[in-house]
Amino acid sequence: MAGKADFMKREPELEEKIVERKPPVAYDKVEKVAERKSSEKAATNIQSYQGVVDNCSKLNVREKPSIDAKVLTILNKGDKIQINSENDGWYSVVYKGVSGFCMKEYINKKEV
Helix, strand or coil: HHHHHHHHHHHHHHHHHHHCCCCCCCHHHHHHHHHHHHHHHHHHCCCEEEECCCCCCCEEEECCCCCCCEEEEEEEEECCCEEEECHHHHHHHEEECEEEEEHHHHHEEECC
């Protein structure tokens, strides 16, 4: 009986150890978080530009850099916008809190 009693005493200790175990670290998630933080830091170092709608009377701000993308708002000639980046003939812009994309050929860009 002494052997059986010893076994029963140890069982709760084992259960506690199992409960206390922590899940393994997901290293791929840690790396992704580190990559995201470094890309956010890099994004804050990008030079900001101001643009003016210059070469047309109306200009669409689109959801994606594509002429098939949804139109978010329409700019008028002379409207001032913030330019965040440039890619393949499109500017990533912000106008009155709306972020979207405009074709670069219709915007006169100036460094701020």
